[in-house]
Amino acid sequence: MTQNNNPTSGEDSLIARYFKPLATDPGAFNLDDDAAALKAAGEDIVVTTDAIVEGVHFLPDDPPDTLARKALRVNLSDIAAKGAVPSGFVLTLALRQADEAWLKPFAEALGEDAAHFGCPLLGGDTVSTPGPLMISVTAFGRVPEGRMVHRSGAHPGDRVVVTGTIGDAALGLDVLRSGLVAETLVGDPVAREMLASRYRVPQPRNALARIVRAHASAAMDVSDGLAGDLTKLCAASRVTAVIDVQSIPLSQAAAGLLARKVIGIETLLAGGDDYEILCAVPGHRMDAFTREARQAGVAMTAIGGVIAGHSPPSFLDAQGRELALQRLSYSHF
Amino acid sequence: MTQNNNPTSGEDSLIARYFKPLATDPGAFNLDDDAAALKAAGEDIVVTTDAIVEGVHFLPDDPPDTLARKALRVNLSDIAAKGAVPSGFVLTLALRQADEAWLKPFAEALGEDAAHFGCPLLGGDTVSTPGPLMISVTAFGRVPEGRMVHRSGAHPGDRVVVTGTIGDAALGLDVLRSGLVAETLVGDPVAREMLASRYRVPQPRNALARIVRAHASAAMDVSDGLAGDLTKLCAASRVTAVIDVQSIPLSQAAAGLLARKVIGIETLLAGGDDYEILCAVPGHRMDAFTREARQAGVAMTAIGGVIAGHSPPSFLDAQGRELALQRLSYSHF
Structure with missing residues (x-):
C-alpha cells in the first residue's frame, strides 16, 4: 500500500x-x-x-x-x-x-x-x-494463453444465455430509496430484503468461468442493463439477436411486480447492477454448457438466439411483437 | 473501457x-x-x-x-x-x-x-x-522472474544514492499557492516556472530502471519526502543510515532560498512529490552504477551510508551535528 x-x-x-x-x-x-x-x-x-x-x-x-x-x-x-x-x-x-x-x-x-x-x-x-x-x-x-472470452465472438445460430435473474438490483435500489417498489412491497419484508441485497451485494458467477471459457463464443457481465449490454455484445460481434422476453429469468418478486403493473419490463431490462453473465453459446455446445452449469450450481436460461444483422437486438413479447424500449441501459452521466 | x-x-x-x-x-x-x-x-x-x-x-x-x-x-x-x-x-x-x-x-x-x-x-x-x-x-x-527491486534489501556498508534534486516540487506547490517562495522569487520567473513545473509534471527516472535492477540492493521512489521515505526504506531493510545533509542535491533555486533562510532544510527533506529514485548501492557496485547512470543521462548523488541499527536515519549538518526534524514526510490525512 x-x-x-x-x-x-x-x-x-x-x-x-x-x-x-x-x-x-x-x-x-x-x-x-x-x-x-x-x-x-x-x-x-x-x-x-x-x-x-x-x-x-x-x-x-x-x-x-x-x-x-x-x-x-x-x-x-x-x-x-x-x-x-x-x-x-x-x-x-x-x-x-x-x-x-x-x-x-x-x-x-x-x-x-x-x-x-x-x-x-x-x-x-x-x-x-x-x-x-x-x-x-x-x-x-x-x-x-489467448483464451480470454471476448464480447466479439458471437455467431448467427448461437443461443443467448443469461445466468440468475434479471432486474432485481434495479428494484432493490428503488426499495432502498423508498420508491414505489418499496411502497408496494410494504407487507413483504422478505422480498424487500432480497431485492435490496441484490443491489448491495452482487453474486458474481465465478463458478461458471471455466464453463464459459469451454463453451461460450462470446460473453460479458450484465452491469448496465441486459438490453444495453446485449446491444454491446452484438455490436462487438457484428451480429444481432432476437430475445423472447417471456423467457427472461425473473425472481418471484420481480415477476409479481410486473404482473401487477407496478413496473414495466423496461425497468428490468434496462436496470443496472445485475452482475449476471450474458453469453452466446453455439447450439452444439448447449447440452454440455447446461449440464456443467447445473453441476456448478449456477442457474442459467436460454433467452433467444443470435442472428445475422446490424440492427440492435429485438425483444419480442408473448405475441411475437417487438417491444419499443425507450432506454437500453443505465448511464450515470 | x-x-x-x-x-x-x-x-x-x-x-x-x-x-x-x-x-x-x-x-x-x-x-x-x-x-x-x-x-x-x-x-x-x-x-x-x-x-x-x-x-x-x-x-x-x-x-x-x-x-x-x-x-x-x-x-x-x-x-x-x-x-x-x-x-x-x-x-x-x-x-x-x-x-x-x-x-x-x-x-x-x-x-x-x-x-x-x-x-x-x-x-x-x-x-x-x-x-x-x-x-x-x-x-x-x-x-x-524474481528480480523486482525491494525496499528491504539494504545492508550496512551500502551507499545511499538519490537521483535528480530534492525539494523542488514542494517549493513549486508554494509558488502555485502564491506563498512565501513565490513572493521571494517575484523577480525570477524562470525559477518560479521551474519549481512549479517540478510539482506539476514529475520526471520519472525510468531510464535508470535497468541500472537500479543491476546494482541497487534496495530502492523506492521519493514521493512523500526524502526523510520519511528513507525512514521507510531503512525500516523495511532493518538498518539505519547516516546522511550528510550538505551533499543532498538541490536545485540552484532551492539552494538560494535555503541560503537566504526563506525556507529551512526541513521543507526540502520532508516535502513531497519529488519522484526521484532513492536507493542503496553496495560499495563495490558504485563505480559501475555511477558510470551507467551517467551514460543514461540521469544525475545521481551519494548522500550517505547505510549502517547497522534500528533508529531512524540521522541527518548531519556541515558540523556533523544531527538535525532534529519535526516532520519526516508529507501526509494528506
Missing part, C-alpha cells in the same frame, strides 16, 4: 493494520513495498477495473461491509465473464477520514470475500478526499 | 473517441472489451497503483494536460524504482462531467506520455462524481 504510512500518523497505521491481513499472496510482500509482483506462469493475465462512487453507484448509508463486497464483486464479475480465474486485486480508497468504525468492517468483509473468491489483496493506495467516498478496484485473473 | 458506452450517450462516446487512440497494445482489444490481457512471457509483472485527487494532490486550476502526465508519471516512478520496464496501465477517471474541452487535452497529453514511456493504455473506467476530480492509475511493468 502506498498510503503515506508516516509513523507519526495514527490514521495511516490504522489502514495498514486492517489491510495487511488481506495480503495473503507472496507477491503482495505483506504490503511493505511500493509494488506487487504477479507471476503469470505461461498464462495470460486478465485485467479489469471498476470503481464505485458514493451517491452514484451506492447510497451514502450503505454499510461498509456491503460496499467492500460490492467493490470487489463487480470486478470479479468481469473476471468470471472473461472465463478467467481470479488471482488478486489492488484497491484505491478515497476517504474523507480514516475512521476505524468504518475501516474495520470494510476490511473484514473485503478479506472474507477475497478469501472466498481466491482473490487476495496485492496492494493499493489510500488517499484523502474532501468529496464522496470512492472505491476503485483493479482485479486480475488468469486464463490459458 | 467499461464506461457506460450506451450509444445514446454523447458523453460516453466522447470518452471512447479520445481514449481509443491510446490503446495501442493488442492486449487492450481497442478498449472494446470488458478487460485487457497481459502477456507475461516468463517475466514477473510489477503492479503499482497511485491516485491523485483535486484539492489534495493537485490544484483545481492545474491544466488537464499536466494532470494527465502527473497521474501516469507518479506510477511510472514506482515502476522505475522497482527496476521494471513499463508495459501498460489502466485508468479510472472520476469526473463531474465529460467535457470535451477538458478531455481532449487530457487524453492527448496522456497519449504522448504513454508513447514516450512505452506504457500504453490497457483499459479503464470512467465514472461520474459530484465531488472532486480523481484520477487513479494502476500501472504494470516487467522484470525478469
